[in-house]
Amino acid sequence: xxxxxxxxxxxxxxxxxxxxxxxxxxxxxxxxxxxxxxxxxxxxxxxxxxxxxxxxxxxxxxxxxxxxxxxxxxxxxxxxxxxxxxxxxxxxxxxxxxxxxxxxxxxxxxxxxxxxxxxxxxxxxxxx
Amino acid sequence: xxxxxxxxxxxxxxxxxxxxxxxxxxxxxxxxxxxxxxxxxxxxxxxxxxxxxxxxxxxxxxxxxxxxxxxxxxxxxxxxxxxxxxxxxxxxxxxxxxxxxxxxxxxxxxxxxxxxxxxxxxxxxxxxxxxxxxxxxxxxxxxxxxxxxxxxxxxxxxxxxxxxxxxxxxxxxxxxxxxxxxxxxxxxxxxxxxxxxxxxxxxxxxxxxxxxxxxxxxxxxxxxxxxxxxxxxxxxxxxxxxxxxxxxxxxxxxxxxxxxxxxxxxxxxxxxxxxxxxxxxxxxxxxxxxxxxxxxxxxxxxxxxxxxxxxxxxxxxxxxxxxxxxxxxxxxxxxxxxxxxxxxxxxxxxxxxxxxxxxxxxxxxxxxxxxxxxxxxxxxxxxxxxxxxxxxxxxxxxxxxxxxxxxxxxxxxxxxxxxxxxxxxxxx
Numbered sequence: 001x002x003x004x005x006x007x008x009x010x011x012x013x014x015x016x017x018x019x020x021x022x023x024x025x026x027x028x029x030x031x032x033x034x035x036x037x038x039x040x041x042x043x044x045x046x047x048x049x050x051x052x053x054x055x056x057x058x059x060x061x062x063x064x065x066x067x068x069x070x071x072x073x074x075x076x077x078x079x080x081x082x083x084x085x086x087x088x089x090x091x092x093x094x095x096x097x098x099x100x101x102x103x104x105x106x107x108x109x110x111x112x113x114x115x116x117x118x119x120x121x122x123x124x125x126x127x128x
Numbered sequence: 129x130x131x132x133x134x135x136x137x138x139x140x141x142x143x144x145x146x147x148x149x150x151x152x153x154x155x156x157x158x159x160x161x162x163x164x165x166x167x168x169x170x171x172x173x174x175x176x177x178x179x180x181x182x183x184x185x186x187x188x189x190x191x192x193x194x195x196x197x198x199x200x201x202x203x204x205x206x207x208x209x210x211x212x213x214x215x216x217x218x219x220x221x222x223x224x225x226x227x228x229x230x231x232x233x234x235x236x237x238x239x240x241x242x243x244x245x246x247x248x249x250x251x252x253x254x255x256x257x258x259x260x261x262x263x264x265x266x267x268x269x270x271x272x273x274x275x276x277x278x279x280x281x282x283x284x285x286x287x288x289x290x291x292x293x294x295x296x297x298x299x300x301x302x303x304x305x306x307x308x309x310x311x312x313x314x315x316x317x318x319x320x321x322x323x324x325x326x327x328x329x330x331x332x333x334x335x336x337x338x339x340x341x342x343x344x345x346x347x348x349x350x351x352x353x354x355x356x357x358x359x360x361x362x363x364x365x366x367x368x369x370x371x372x373x374x375x376x377x378x379x380x381x382x383x384x385x386x387x388x389x390x391x392x393x394x395x396x397x398x399x400x401x402x403x404x405x406x407x408x409x410x411x412x413x414x415x416x417x418x419x420x421x422x423x424x425x426x427x428x429x430x431x432x433x434x435x436x437x438x439x440x441x442x443x444x445x446x447x448x449x450x451x452x453x454x455x456x457x458x459x460x461x462x463x464x465x466x467x468x469x470x471x472x473x474x475x476x477x478x479x480x481x482x483x484x485x486x487x488x489x490x491x492x493x494x495x496x497x498x499x500x501x502x503x504x505x506x507x508x509x510x511x512x513x514x515x516x517x518x519x520x521x522x523x524x525x526x527x528x529x530x531x532x533x534x535x536x537x538x539x540x541x542x543x544x545x546x547x548x549x550x551x552x553x554x555x556x
Contacts, residue, residue, distance in 0.1 A: 048134040055141035061374055061412055062148040065453075066155060074159045078435070078449035078456055079167035082482070083500065085432035091481035092529040093545050095182060099553040104250070105529040108186045108544035112269055 153418075156454065164447060164457040168500040176483065176498045178506040182547035183496065183531075185513040189270050189540040191239075191255070191263045241534035243285045244521045247292040248339075251525075253532055254295045255540055256286040262297055264309065267525075267532065267542055276307055276319050285334045289342050294322070296345055296359075298332025304347050306359055325357050327364050334382045338390050338407075346393055346407075348380035354395050356407050366410040368395070369403075374412035376403060382426050388433025392450075396424030402438050404450060417448045419455040426475045431482045439473030445487050447499065459485060459497050461504065475521045480528025488519025494533055508533065508543060515541060 091097045092105040129137075162170075239258035246253050251268045260281025264274035282300035289295065298304040304325040311319050330350030338344035343360045353370040357363070369375020378398035386392040392414070396402045400420045403413040422441030429436050430447065435456065439445045444460040471489040478485055478499070485497040486508075492515050494508035508514055517537035524531055531543045 044131050045129075045134055048131065048138055052134065052138050052141055055138070055145055057412075058145050058374070059141065059148060062145065062152060066148065066152055069152070069155050069159065072159060072452050074161040075449070075452075075454040075456055076162045076167060078452060078454055079162055079164050081432070082164055082430075082435060082447070082456065083168060083171065083173070085430075085434070086481045086483050086500075089431070089481035090551075091479050091483060092527070093183070093479045093484055093531070094176065094481070094549075095178060095545070095547060096176075096550045096552065097481075099551045101549065101551045102527065102529075104527065105545070107268060108530055108542065109546060 159452075160454060164500060165502045173500045175501045175503045176505050178496065179547060180506070180511060182545060183506055183508060183511070183543050184546035185508075185511065185541050186530075186544050186546065187267060187270050187540075187542035188513065189265055189267070189542075190538060191257060191261070191272065191275070240517075240520065240536040240538055241540055242283060242520050243297075244523055244532055244534045244540060245287045245295075245336075246523050246525050246532065247288040248290055248526050249292050250527055250529075252288070252292060253523075253540065254286050254288050255534055256283040256297055256299075257538070262286055262295060262307070264295065265540070267530070274309055274319065278305065279321070280305075285332060287335045287337055287345070289337050290340050291342055294342070294359075296335050296337070298325075298335050298347060300331045302326070302328045302331055302349070302351075304328075304332050304335055304345065304357070306345075323359055323362050325355075325359070325362055325364075327355065328353070330379065333380060336383050336385050336393075338385055339387050341390070346383050346385060348383045348395050350379040352376050352378060352380060352397075354380055354383060354393070354405065356410075366407060368405045368410050368413070374403075374416070376401070379423075381423060384427045384429050384436070386429050386433050388429075394427045394429065394436050394450075396427040396438055396440075398423040400424060400440070400442075402427050402436065402448065404436075415450070415453050417453060417455070419446055419448070419458075420444070422472070425473060428476050428478060431478055431480060435482075437476050437478060437485060439476040439487055441472045443470035443472060443489075445473055445476055445485060445497065457499070457502055459487070459499075459502050461495075474519055477522050477524045477531065479524065486522055486524075486531055488522045488533060490518045492517055492519060492535070492537075494519050494522065513541070515539065 088098050090099060241255055241257050243256040244253055251266055253265045253267050255263050260278045260283060262276040262278065263272050266273055278297065280299060280301035283297050284299040286295060286297040293310060294306055294308050296304055296306050305321050306323040307319050308322040311322060314320050328349040328351050332347050332349055334348045336346055338346065343358055345357045345359050346354060348354045352375060354368040356365045358365050376397040376399050380395050380397045382396040384394050391407050392404060394402055394404050400422060402417040402424050404415040406414050420438060420440040420442050424438050424440050426439035427436060434450050436448050436450055437445060444458050446455055447457040449456055471491040471493060473487050474490055475488040476485060483499060485499045487495045487497060492509045495504045496506040496508065498505045515533060515535040515537050517535050519533055519535050521534040522531060529544060532540055534540045
């Protein structure tokens with residue numbers, strides 16, 4: 001989207017430049033055609049100004065981010081936290097886990113009667 | 129200022145932005161003194177060992193399958209033809225014993241599953257499928273408790289509300305529909321819409337309720353924004369991105385709300401970034417996470433609420449540190465350099481401790497990554513009773529005891545640990 005917008009802005013910018021050249025060449029002589037409305041020029045300036053504003057905002061936030069990095073810890077600090085955060089959390093899907101083991105973890109393998117039929121599920125069975 | 133001068137300023141500003149981006153990239157690189165694997169291995173961590181019968185498919189749920197035997201003579205009647213239009217007709221011509229007349233078997237199958245979400249209480253799931261329906265399941269008994277026909281069949285996402293009384297969905301209608309599961313059904317047996325959230329200018333790709341807040345919902349959209357909604361009034365509370373600075377610059381595909389701090393949420397986008405947002409201050413984005421080389425299809429907070437995982441069209445999952453923005457780890461398989469069809473990551477979820485990362489792929493694989501050593505310890509896609517098509521969505525039950533996967537093979541599957549579990553108790 002940005003590329004299309006910039007190309008359009010360049011086209012509009014070129015229109016304004018061409019118009020200026022024609023006026024210089026034609027100084028002292030009556031214009032050979034009616035003056036071209038300056039709408040295209042206005043739109044080009046407006047879009048360019050908006051694009052520059054957006055870029056200025058981005059420059060500001062990139063600069064802020066760079067400044068913050070001066071006091072940011074290296075990744076090893078976060079890696080340590082990742083390791084530490086996992087310890088002590090009981091996890092039903094791990095083969096080796098901290099306790100306590102919750103009985104409800106195994107409910108998926110208990111005999112459950114479906115009212116649609118007589119399906120039973122048991123640990124180790126072939127299910128579908 | 130003339131157009132020419134403005135153009136010069138524009139070019140200069142662009143060059144400044146590019147220069148700053150490059151400096152930022154180098155500065156970040158210099159701060160990456162290790163990744164998770166390097167740190168974990170240096171502390172003696174080795175891969176989890178999961179056998180092929182440890183994670184078991186213990187339920188398969190398929191919606192709206194059915195079959196009926198219809199007498200051939202009946203089949204030509206217009207009302208019967210209308211009723212069964214679109215159903216597959218078996219090539220066999222079966223003889224029905226009871227009537228001793230020639231019948232054909234008509235069967236119909238569920239449609240592709242696009243999205244699923246577990247209810248906060250442990251056993252219920254809502255799923256959304258290609259046939260334009262939401263189904264609410266009791267995953268323990270495999271039974272459907274609700275089937276909701278949607279006004280717009282093109283649904284992409286669904287979510288369960290915090291107290292499990294409502295479900296939400298959204299899609300190509302650019303709106304999010306809310307259904308109260310306790311509503312009286314209408315004459316056609318359908319649950320009526322209780323609220324419709326309109327305002328997005330593009331498709332709704334993902335939605336999630338804010339934990340413990342039944343009236344707060346966050347959506348992501350093809351219009352490049354995310355929105356925080358007040359479900360009780362239908363109003364937008366905040367818009368994240370769009371015309372405001374530092375928003376996504378392409379379609380937003382996924383959201384994840386931080387359950388440790390529900391003011392924060394993260395979004396993933398076709399602009400190859402994930403962004404962190406603070407609901408109290410919509411603009412600008414708090415942080416942008418760079419690294420992926422393709423659309424970020426999936427984002428999920430790590431269980432400790434301080435890290436986030438992402439999954440992308442570039443075939444990798446990544447772990448980022450929320451606060452610093454560091455890319456802590458890349459999870460990717462080696463592929464042949466000639467192989468142009470690297471499977472894309474469609475969906476991710478962490479086990480409750482964060483030790484396992486489940487990733488669904490477009491080729492039907494569902495890798496179980498050991499997050500500490502970045503190794504695939506199991507592939508659910510190669511196990512008995514595995515899915516036969518793309519994994520489109522997956523999610524963990526609230527107690528972490530089961531994983532549900534949804535697929536384009538039109539089924540949902542529940543996976544749980546069925547092996548021998550060794551429990552370590554703390555010593556005092």
